[in-house]
Amino acid sequence: MAIEARLETLEKKHFALEEELHSALNQPSADDAEISDIKRRKLRLKDEIERIRGSITH
Known part of the structure; x- marks a missing residue:
């Protein structure tokens, strides 16, 4: 469960950076x-x- 939570957090940060970049x-x-830098x-x-997704599937 912790891996999924970490993955979700990283995806949210990635999305936030995408919005920051567009701005x-x-x-x-x-x-x-x-x-x-962004x-x-x-x-x-x-x-x-x-990397995390790869470790989950292997």
Whole structure:
């Protein structure tokens, strides 16, 4: 059960970063470094989500 809760938390964080990224991209004063940071954090979360999903199925 704890794994599912962790996975749900990570997915919520990933979704929140997706919204943050869209917001940043729609601002004319968007900072490239900030956008890159959001993308990096999103990718890290995605990798962790996939790693957890892989461990569940194996």
